[in-house]
Amino acid sequence: MKSLSWDDLRIFIGVARGGGLSPAAAEAGLSPATVGRRMLALEEAAGRPLFVRRQTGYALTPDGEALFQRAQAMEASARPIGEWLAAEGARPVVRISAGTWTANFFAANFSRLWTPDDNFRIAFKTTEAKLDIGHREVEIGIRNHAPESANLAARRTGEVAQAPFRARNHPRPGREDWVAIAPEDISTRSARWVAEQKGLSVVAWANTPRTLYDLIRSGVGKGVLPCFAGDRDPLLERAGEEIADLREGQWVVMHNDDRHRREVRIVIDRIVDLLTSHAPLFAGERPLGTE
Template sequence: MKNIDWDDLRIFILVARHGGLSGASTASGLSPATIGRRMVSLEATVARPLFVRRQTGYGLTDDGRSLFERALAMEASARPIEDWLSDESSRPLVRISAGTWTANFFAANFSRLWTPEDRFRIAFKTTEARLDIAHREVEIGIRNRPPENPNLAARKTCEVAQAPFRARNRPLPGREDWVAIAPEDAITPSARWVASRKDITVAAWANTPHTLYDLIRSGVGKGVLPCFAGDRDPLLERAGEEIAELREGQWVVMHNDDRHRPEVRTVIDRIVDLLTSHALLFAGQRPLGSE
């Protein structure tokens, strides 16, 4: 059985389609001389004349037409593989687990984490629950404490401050109730802190951070937010001092093996750079209008 180079067959298809070397040259980017030599080599390989060469171009012999039909079938069969190889979905995916407010901050600064030239994609897994990095639910997790699992590694980035916030356009000062995450949905330390208070009146409960945020912004009451979220919103203002007992560190956590993958390492470095460059914001030292 003769071994025919698929690249030669692709060039053969172009010559047959365009009726000569010039058209095939334009379509392939190869010189007419190179294409001519490749076709002579192909004829030698199959031991049959494939072309009738005229001054006006290249015609196909009976064997040439027979090969052309078979080559077209091969081209059609190969196209799904070529499409798969060039498919954007074949690029590796870096999954990032983060809470609502950190994911919101990442989205607002996405150009610091990814560029169109990167050969990977990013997927956010926004949840207040902890996804399992050790069992590869995600590649990177943003956590409020370092991991205990020996298979995980971490890099500390900054301190995160929490404070009560209210709407700037709230009604005239008077009694000010709170809005909070419902006790049965209280996963985060800030939600549990509000739920444990016996000295406050809650006007409305929410089951997600975003709904809590909407209630605060609409003036229903004051609620606890990370300073890096509340201080960035011109419609909000501080409703009290930082809640010192809610201050916590922030770590970028990853699997010991995955962190050596080039795309994961790149995203980790960019996240660390982004968070550390905004350390004062996260620490509550840059409230809106303070500069």
């Protein structure tokens, strides 16, 4: 017999009390199909049937009743811990994985994602690397492609354009100096695109997108930025046309189970609303000074 997961036992208690999958799913913030799979796995781990499955619901077998009594005792023992956490004011945290510029945009519009009345908190995981949503490194990720894993879901929000930018007040007429991400630190399509161009005069390298931005803004040279970052800055201007090869889609990606949690669902809806309401900006259709 395998060891039994307390998370699965808590769901088991919900199924036993509610007499079916739907009440337990609503309580756990999961889909009924997921609860059903978890109960099959629990029975396999226990090595015996726990339910009699009928069209009218789930009834406990004798073994299921015995486990239910023991699980309730465990629940009662764990209750003081839950009360202690509640007394400490613990609130769930929704972790969002996003690249530098998307995280910057979210920070500038934080009031659209969270309010003081919300009973959860938000944690940004700002990185150009893709954190593993499937293994619960984060609850929500902003990605440039749809997920391929069956346990992930996604909502498309639009497209992201990129273009070269220069400092508005410090142009260097006749000069084609560039700033770029150093070859050993390349992790994005835009950085690879610049590295692949022949004949560029690169006068300075950066190891992070933020430092690259600071170099552009200081007038050191021109560099590639997402249009939604460069077009929002009054100290920057476009230094060329959109780079068509770098246009890509944008998706809000989440775990199939976690997306049913109330706080995660709220944040997902708010992120989608924020991004879609600014779709022209992300698509490069709102350069500064245009309508």
